[in-house]
Amino acid sequence: MAIHERSLVEPERVLRKERLVIDGVDVSGDWNLVILPRVIEDYDLDFLDEVLKQPEGKTILQCYQCSYCTASCPVHNYWDERYNPRHFIYLARLGLIDELQKRADVIWRCVSCHKCTHRCPKGVLVEETLKAILKVMSKKGLIEEYPSKKFDTFFLEAVFEHGRIEDGELLFGWIEKQGYQVFKDPILKKPIPFLGGTPEWLKQLAVKPIKSMNIDFLILNAKHMLFHPKTKNWNKFKQVLRKVFDEEGVSLAH
């Protein structure tokens, strides 16, 4: 059967089959097209239990959908209406997984301004709760690892090694990881961003701040770049941290 207003139906809800048999009746031919209903057929109640098991998710039951958080949220106000913390909480509580998945591309976009948490009249730790929801989605394989987490892991790896980061290494290491070419000196393998095949915009990015730096700061940075700074007694902390990571199942490249 022809759908005259096909544009009104999302393509994933339109099923067309060569042969279609419903209740034993062959309805192939003109009737071989089915529109799946928009109806919510059930809740996934385990989802909430999983969120409640996360230490960050304990306050999710306190939400009464007043939307104080969303009204305060800069991401919702200035970016995308689909980023709606209040709505994510509602969907998670009922376990409406397909609705959460529809927002998988925006749900990790929190900028951690914490206005929601500070203002919530019911004491929901909104930002933490959203992290818990993300964590459960990721654990259940409902979303790909969210992009911001990749940088978090990269950052954590840098800290884990030395107890602190080195700006140049972090910045250019990350850019290199994104597939851009960064020139390195052949002996120490340190990035020299204004040489070689480094893209022009990246050269500018590196040269501009260097030009405006005062000389002491420049020397300090160069020193840090050559001899990576390390936190005092870091190895002891590192051992403790490793133990925690092992217990929580966090895996790093090192």
Place this chain on the structure above:
Amino acid sequence: MAKSVLVIGGGPAGLGAAKALGSLGIPTVLVEKEDKLGGRPVIEDYHTLIPRKMKPDQVIGPFVSDVQNNPNVDVKLGTEVEAIEGEAPNFKVKLSNGDTVEASAIVVATGFQHFDPKRKGELGYGIYPDVITNLELEQMFSREGKLYRPSNGELPKRVAFVFCVGSRDRQLGVTNVHCCRYGCALSGLQGTEIREHYPEVDVFCYYMDVRTYGTWEYPFYWEPQEKHGVRYVRGRIAEITYSPSDGRLRVKHEDTIVQRPSEVPMDLVVLVLGMEPSEGTKKIAKMLGLAQDPDSLFLVPAEEAASNITSNKAGVFIAGACKGPIDIESSIAEGEAAGAEAAAFIGAKVTA
């Protein structure tokens, strides 16, 4: 003959009035059409009363024994008022048992009746055995002490509360446009009771708004959610169907937060019933010429009166659920106030 007061109705409000009058030493006649004092909560075996989570016997029991043991109160059970003649302070009241009572003042405490959910055919009450009323759920708790699906006697996995059945509904005519006031809070309490005794049962409350007003907000709305995991889903249930393939009910509604239609399986559906004025209330209103709300037909106080127990008719005081939905402890308090007002009206001198 000493001036006496007639109290019509032996529920919470009527008992409050009769107790107050009796203890002031005023001859009182209490007329109750049922064979038992206590009103709906006692006769229909409510389980736990909002807002103080006490049992009907704890709340109403002391009033019943007080009224029965007070020599000033003449309790007439199984009796109805048939006709009232005259004006205050000389009412002549004819009762169904043939007696005539002379009263100087009247307290009307004729109460309410539950909405009949069969009038909402789309909700399937009376068709599907697993669609019950919140009153039947109370009786399940109080009479049988357990939760089960009437269709097969098994424990339900999921229970849904359908708010506002027979309330806030113009489809039923102007008579049912008011809010029942108790429903949200009682559902919170019943949901809590289910979750306390059967933690494996999931409870859903389908609401448009949650009107747990005043101090009821925390115990009957926040606590059920936060402590007991009762789930609140926004949307009014428009239809209940039965699926023979799995023997479960489907509650059809639009989830107005997600903005999607929804047909979710449930094992037991509880309809939260609205309140209507009882037949007795309408009858007495006609007999005495009392002012009624033009829509709901509940009694309304006199326009110029500051107190809502003062009726438009001199010497007649109105108390409790005959004036609209009210909780039981407020009903008792109104009854007591009406009793005191009636005593003042007849000019009774209280001596130590």
